[in-house]
Amino acid sequence: MPPDETPDLLIAEYVLGVLGREGRERVEAMIALDPRHERTMAKWQAHFAEWLSQLPASSTPIGAWRAIEQQLFGSASRPPSRASGWWNNLGLWRWTTAALAAGLLASVLILQQPVSGPQPTPGPALLARLDQSDGNTLFAAAINPDRRGVLFVSTGHADWPGKSAEAWVIASDGKPRSLGVLPANASATLSVPPQLADLLASGAVLAVTLEPLNGSPSGLPTGPVVAQGKISSL
Structure with a gap:
């Protein structure tokens, strides 16, 4: 595990739902092996509870992730190789993940409001x-x-x-x-x-x-x- 990829940070990202499958499996294994990690997860769940409770239950529209991927990466079929330094910059992805999660949450909250008339087209994030x-x-x-x-x-x-x-x-x-x-x-x-x-x-x-x-x-x-x-x- 890289030095700045601490268990506490991974568990926070797990609770936010921004980890990929491999990351989720790693956190679930950590929690199963050490009760301290389970307490850490409970701490983060309480920390984010008020924020996340604002989101009503809903399913992701078909094709949403593909559309996001297309907007972010254009026609690229896969990310650059691991030799590309900026792609593997953990600091860059830390802030981008946090900001994207916040921006997407704000967008979803706006979209979930009852429609009472013509709605303005949202601008770029x-x-x-x-x-x-x-x-x-x-x-x-x-x-x-x-x-x-x-x-x-x-x-x-x-x-x-x-x-x-x-x-x-x-x-x-x-x-x-x-x-x-x-x-x-x-x-x-x-x-x-x-x-x-x-x-x-x-x-x-x-x-x-x-x-x-x-x-x-x-x-x-x-x-x-x-x-x-x-x-x-x-």
């Missing part, structure tokens, strides 16, 4: 990877299809006693606008005011700064940028 200065990813972000919320998925552990992490969107005018304060070491969806919705577009930047508790008192960043990344469309 908008995602961002917020990296620290050392290149490590601190957050994966997925923007709701209606751009009224941004889900920030914490991908690492951070300790900032006496400080709050505040998220910002920076559009082409270079002016940061606050999206709200993020909880410590937890995922959260921040509501987006209507006047900021159009700023959440491909090419804009999401950033996180350290601010006094409960956020910047001035409405502008006052502390250092701890993570940032451009929004891109899928």
